[in-house]
Amino acid sequence: MEKKVKLMQGNEACVEGAIAAGMRFFAGYPITPSTEIAEFSAQKLPRVGGKFIQMEDEIASMAAIIGASLTGMKSMTATSGPGFSLKQENIGYASIAEVPCVIVNVQRGGPSTGLPTSPAQGDVMQAKWGTHGDHPIIALTPSSVRETFDLTVKAFNLSEKYRVPVVLLLDEVIAHMREKIEIPSKEEIEVINRKKPEGDIEDYKPYEAKDEDLVPAMASYGEGYRFHVTGLIHDETGFPSNSPLIAEKLIRRLIDKIEVNKEDIILFEEYNLEDAEIAIVAYGSTARSAKSAIDMARDMGIKVGLFRPVTIWPVADKVIDELSKKVKTIIVVEMNLGQYVYEIERIASKNCNIISYGRVNGELITPDEILDKIKEV
Amino acid sequence: MSSELVKKYFRYNRLPHIWCPGCGHGIILRSVVEAIDELGYSKDEICIVSGIGCSSRAPGYLDFNTLHTTHGRALAFATGIKMANPNLKVIVITGDGDCAAIGGNHLIHAARRNIDITTIVFNNNIYGMTGGQYSPTTPQGEKGTTAPYGNIDKNFNLCELAKAAGATYVGRSTAYHAKLITKLVKDAIQNKGFSFVEAVSVCPTYYGRKNKKGNAVNMMKFLKDNAVNVKAAKLLDEEQLKGKFLIGELYKSIEPEYTDEYNKIINSFQKER
Ligand SMILES: Cc1ncc(C[n+]2csc(CCOP(=O)(O)OP(=O)(O)O)c2C)c(N)n1
Ligand code: SF4
Numbered sequence: 001m002e003k004k005v006k007l008m009q010g011n012e013a014c015v016e017g018a019i020a021a022g023m024r025f026f027a028g029y030p031i032t033p034s035t036e037i038a039e040f041s042a043q044k045l046p047r048v049g050g051k052f053i054q055m056e057d058e059i060a061s062m063a064a065i066i067g068a069s070l071t072g073m074k075s076m077t078a079t080s081g082p083g084f085s086l087k088q089e090n091i092g093y094a095s096i097a098e099v100p101c102v103i104v105n106v107q108r109g110g111p112s113t114g115l116p117t118s119p120a121q122g123d124v125m126q127a128k129w130g131t132h133g134d135h136p137i138i139a140l141t142p143s144s145v146r147e148t149f150d151l152t153v154k155a156f157n158l159s160e161k162y163r164v165p166v167v168l169l170l171d172e173v174i175a176h177m178r179e180k181i182e183i184p185s186k187e188e189i190e191v192i193n194r195k196k197p198e199g200d201i202e203d204y205k206p207y208e209a210k211d212e213d214l215v216p217a218m219a220s221y222g223e224g225y226r227f228h229v230t231g232l233i234h235d236e237t238g239f240p241s242n243s244p245l246i247a248e249k250l251i252r253r254l255i256d257k258i259e260v261n262k263e264d265i266i267l268f269e270e271y272n273l274e275d276a277e278i279a280i281v282a283y284g285s286t287a288r289s290a291k292s293a294i295d296m297a298r299d300m301g302i303k304v305g306l307f308r309p310v311t312i313w314p315v316a317d318k319v320i321d322e323l324s325k326k327v328k329t330i331i332v333v334e335m336n337l338g339q340y341v342y343e344i345e346r347i348a349s350k351n352c353n354i355i356s357y358g359r360v361n362g363e364l365i366t367p368d369e370i371l372d373k374i375k376e377v
Numbered sequence: 378m379s380s381e382l383v384k385k386y387f388r389y390n391r392l393p394h395i396w397c398p399g400c401g402h403g404i405i406l407r408s409v410v411e412a413i414d415e416l417g418y419s420k421d422e423i424c425i426v427s428g429i430g431c432s433s434r435a436p437g438y439l440d441f442n443t444l445h446t447t448h449g450r451a452l453a454f455a456t457g458i459k460m461a462n463p464n465l466k467v468i469v470i471t472g473d474g475d476c477a478a479i480g481g482n483h484l485i486h487a488a489r490r491n492i493d494i495t496t497i498v499f500n501n502n503i504y505g506m507t508g509g510q511y512s513p514t515t516p517q518g519e520k521g522t523t524a525p526y527g528n529i530d531k532n533f534n535l536c537e538l539a540k541a542a543g544a545t546y547v548g549r550s551t552a553y554h555a556k557l558i559t560k561l562v563k564d565a566i567q568n569k570g571f572s573f574v575e576a577v578s579v580c581p582t583y584y585g586r587k588n589k590k591g592n593a594v595n596m597m598k599f600l601k602d603n604a605v606n607v608k609a610a611k612l613l614d615e616e617q618l619k620g621k622f623l624i625g626e627l628y629k630s631i632e633p634e635y636t637d638e639y640n641k642i643i644n645s646f647q648k649e650r
Contacts, residue, residue, distance in 0.1 A: 228437055
């Protein structure tokens with residue numbers, strides 16, 4: 001396939017990326033500012049033999065993509081704040097039942113119906129802790145339209161590889177911004193598929209994690225491996241158990257399968273950090289403003305750089321720890337009143353000074369504002 | 378016959394089941410399995426999905442592709458399965474609370490789409506699993522642990538609801554009329570579209586005890602005495618039908634099926650290429 005250069009919106013790049021990664025099922029319910037993802041999916045999926053369904057609500061959409069994934073289809077849903085809240089129970093289901101799926105959350109101002117058409121980054125903690133109980137999750141945050149394409153592919157790959165729901169956290173700016181992007185050719189895109197069981201149908205244990213990565217092989221419904229899936233604590237055979245031993249073992253494995261594979265999962269970007277005395281931590285569209293602010297500050301001779309988490313969950317704690325030993329101050333800039341800053345504090349407060357800078361009025365944080373903050377320090 | 382069915386279709390090592398002595402759910406499940414057996418589908422072609430509740434524990438006992446989902450959401454999961462792989466015969470086993478309270482919205486929309494899913498409600502008129510709270514089908518005036526002074530909610534007629542929402546096959550039977558369940562489920566599975574079978578169950582542990590319905594035998598006798606087959610009902614007048622409920626095939630129609638319609642869209646693009 002040839003490379004295509006196109007002017008594209010973040011939401012459209014997300015759908016292009018998903019289809020390139022093999023997405024063949026989308027279920028969703030319209031909500032601003034994510035709606036275009038449903039619209040593009042409806043348009044494009046049947047053309048590649050895939051399926052789109054507009055469900056009656058977000059709960060149903062989340063349920064439907066889990067069902068579809070169990071038949072072997074790569075599945076995705078997209079929503080914004082209020083819809084993300086509704087999906088949470090079933091996101092937990094996907095975590096415990098280890099069903100690969102991708103959930104896009106184009107964040108908008110909250111809480112509740114909040115600011116429907118304004119950008120925000122208020123769902124960072126909800127992405128991690130939204131569903132009840134201890135559970136694994138991976139969340140990715142792009143800063144550009146092209147990166148939205150790449151990270152959607154990545155989201156599917158991680159989801160399939162680790163059998164975990166992956167959240168793609170966009171913000172309204174990235175979702176609606178149009179940029180010229182070059183879509184990579186098919187050969188350039190790495191596509192990962194879930195591990196399939198081999199061997200006797202009779203011996204298949206759907207939740208036996210034989211390999212080092214702690215991820216069990218996954219059959220699809222209808223293939224001959226008949227198995228049971230439940231949201232209850234279950235043993236390796238997939239059937240419910242009340243045993244404290246089995247409960248502990250299962251939940252620990254679910255957490256550990258992300259923990260032991262962190263190196264493979266965690267992505268980040270460093271900008272001008274080599275000699276920096278001040279580090280800005282910012283993600284999504286905010287990181288773009290931060291970059292401009294850093295350039296301006298550098299012109300003034302201030303040694304400042306950017307650390308941009310691309311994988312926002314799990315946290316790049318080792319790298320952040322190292323960074324905090326080198327700089328005097330970390331400024332965490334986010335469109336909320338301080339969410340990711342808790343993680344930075346947890347990791348770095350023993351090593352350096354940490355400042356939180358946030359806003360929740362539905363407006364972007366400008367480079368000038370960040371520059372002012374840098375000058376203050 | 379029964380033990381053969383158990384050997385063939387049940388996950389032997391998952392038995393005994395957790396249902397109380399006298400519970401109607403076991404009888405209904407047996408009839409469902411009998412229907413599948415008589416239709417002769419291979420185990421791999423069948424997918425059984427449930428929500429949460431006493432009835433919803435059923436899939437765990439059966440040797441098919443099985444899915445025990447979240448409370449009320451069975452039909453939404455099932456919709457994803459059926460859309461993604463229309464070759465699977467998707468059967469949903471659910472409770473009255475599961476499908477008509479928390480899952481009510483999914484029920485009406487699955488019916489409206491006429492997606493080829495067979496839904497079987499084990500209706501015991503109460504919340505069994507959580508200990509006897511009133512459900513959307515608890516008759517007015519009757520008691521539950523959360524209706525200690527009598528339930529003032531008007532109760533749903535699930536079959537009417539399913540039919541009005543767009544189901545193309547609707548039938549009702551009871552745990553007493555087990556043979557009829559088998560027949561209805563067979564017809565329901567063969568119907569190309571959304572099918573709804575209400576199987577009236579008995580819960581002596583909660584509904585029976587709370588409402589002084591006597592033991593399981595008395596409750597079964599009540600079903601026997603108060604259910605009237607639709608065909609027989611045609612010969613009875615209003616007075617004779619007072620307080621009775623209808624069983625049998627209640628509704629059937631032919632409408633376009635959802636996954637077929639979507640496949641037409643996909644195929645239109647294949648021709649284009
Ligand atoms: C979101 C959610 N709310 C509530 C519950 C608790 N719950 C479990 S089963 C049940 C009711 C089941 O009643 P019904 O569907 O009639 O089935 P039965 O047990 O009577 O067969 C409830 C309320 C739950 N599991 N999840
Ligand atoms: S509580 Fe009622 S419905 Fe549940 S198993 Fe016991 S008798 Fe059956």
